[in-house]
Amino acid sequence: MSLSSISSGSTGTILQECTAAISALNKSATPDIQARLDNLTKPRGSLGRLEDLALRLTLISMAAGRGNLPQADPARIYTCAADHGVAARGVSKFPQEVTRQMVFNFLNGGAAVNVFTRSSDVELRVVDVGVKGADFADTPGLLNRKIAQGTADISAGPAMSLQECISAVELGISLAEQAANEGIRVVGTGEMGIANTTAATALYCAYLDLPPETITGPGTGLNEQEIRHKAGVVGRALQTNHVELPPADPMRTLAALGGLEIACLSGLILGCARRKLAVVIDGFISTAAYVAAWKIHPSVGDYAFFAHGSAEPGHSVILHHLRVRPILDLGMRLGEGTGVALAIPILRAAAAMYNNMASFADAGVSGSDDSA
Ligand SMILES: Cc1cc2ncn([C@H]3O[C@H](COP(=O)(O)O)[C@@H](O)[C@H]3O)c2cc1C
Numbered sequence: 001m002s003l004s005s006i007s008s009g010s011t012g013t014i015l016q017e018c019t020a021a022i023s024a025l026n027k028s029a030t031p032d033i034q035a036r037l038d039n040l041t042k043p044r045g046s047l048g049r050l051e052d053l054a055l056r057l058t059l060i061s062m063a064a065g066r067g068n069l070p071q072a073d074p075a076r077i078y079t080c081a082a083d084h085g086v087a088a089r090g091v092s093k094f095p096q097e098v099t100r101q102m103v104f105n106f107l108n109g110g111a112a113v114n115v116f117t118r119s120s121d122v123e124l125r126v127v128d129v130g131v132k133g134a135d136f137a138d139t140p141g142l143l144n145r146k147i148a149q150g151t152a153d154i155s156a157g158p159a160m161s162l163q164e165c166i167s168a169v170e171l172g173i174s175l176a177e178q179a180a181n182e183g184i185r186v187v188g189t190g191e192m193g194i195a196n197t198t199a200a201t202a203l204y205c206a207y208l209d210l211p212p213e214t215i216t217g218p219g220t221g222l223n224e225q226e227i228r229h230k231a232g233v234v235g236r237a238l239q240t241n242h243v244e245l246p247p248a249d250p251m252r253t254l255a256a257l258g259g260l261e262i263a264c265l266s267g268l269i270l271g272c273a274r275r276k277l278a279v280v281i282d283g284f285i286s287t288a289a290y291v292a293a294w295k296i297h298p299s300v301g302d303y304a305f306f307a308h309g310s311a312e313p314g315h316s317v318i319l320h321h322l323r324v325r326p327i328l329d330l331g332m333r334l335g336e337g338t339g340v341a342l343a344i345p346i347l348r349a350a351a352a353m354y355n356n357m358a359s360f361a362d363a364g365v366s367g368s369d370d371s372a
């Protein structure tokens with residue numbers, strides 16, 4: 001991490017203040033939390049990974065000074081939308097206009113993320129960070145925060161200026177601040193942007209020093225030959241932008257190869273870590289935003305939960321690299337925040353288990369032989 005390079009440009013103050021205020025999670029209460037988990041009326045460890053989720057949610061509550069019980073409500077997803085110049089290189093099955101059309105679909109409540117957030121009782125906010133065209137009309141749940149008319153083609157030069165990238169990251173930080181101030185306890189990431197699997201792939205290659213062929217996949221449905229073409233476009237983007245491996249300055253890499261919605265989500269993740277809010281990362285593209293945030297400040301990992309393993313083949317490679325296990329594995333590959341909307345009920349169940357189950361003593365249930 002290089003804070004001095006993050007400060008390059010005239011207005012990185014919010015970002016600098018944010019990264020300076022992020023700290024690792026204090027894990028000293030782990031044995032006490034584990035003892036409580038082990039005293040609940042169940043064989044030790046029998047609720048599997050729900051117990052790990054409850055443990056970390058409890059540590060997060062304690063670190064934030066919100067008491068010593070886990071909280072997973074209320075929850076809010078920010079679905080950030082922006083266009084990508086690299087869409088002109090034939091890297092997606094769908095035309096660029098779909099980004100804008102899908103934002104209208106979000107605002108009308110008809111997209112998968114609308115349906116899933118309604119069924120999970122999660123609030124949804126849609127953020128226009130850089131969708132091509134005019135601003136959207138004021139609509140409840142929409143934030144008009146367009147920074148630019150999409151990015152430029154990464155295979156021909158940088159996606160955006162460093163200044164635009166800082167603005168997008170700082171927008172994300174401000175969204176986390178607002179969520180924290182409004183009492184939100186779990187924040188989720190979502191995105192919409194045709195061709196953003198190409199930007200995400202380029203970011204992974206740069207940050208994790210991976211060859212494009214190993215993680216380039218179909219996105220919205222490319223065939224084998226089209227995937228090879230997409231990997232070539234990613235390779236050109238790395239070359240044209242003279243990306244150093246590994247990059248000394250994660251912000252410059254994000255500006256060169258990322259997207260406005262991706263940078264905004266990186267800021268959201270950093271902002272959640274700063275305010276000690278649990279943040280749930282969606283699929284392939286959101287995880288690229290996470291990797292950028294993690295390169296800027298590795299302690300974001302303490303606050304992050306991975307919603308699901310995407311069917312986009314590169315995602316499992318990346319999750320393995322990060323040594324993290326997603327909550328769900330449903331073979332989904334949509335984005336928008338759909339995986340988060342489905343994973344939040346699991347976090348709620350983990351919190352409810354810790355908060356509401358009876359202990360052996362309370363219920364008059366005999367403990368195991370070795371707990372005597
Ligand atoms: C109708 C439709 C709805 C979507 N919702 C999310 N995505 C997803 O697909 C896009 C990334 O894939 P690629 O890089 O191949 O373009 C992103 O917008 C992502 O959110 C969608 C894509 C489409 C076509």
Ligand SMILES: O=C(O)c1cccnc1
Binds near residue numbers: 334
């Ligand atoms: O995993 C995702 O989020 C994903 C994968 C392919 C296309 N859009 C999104």
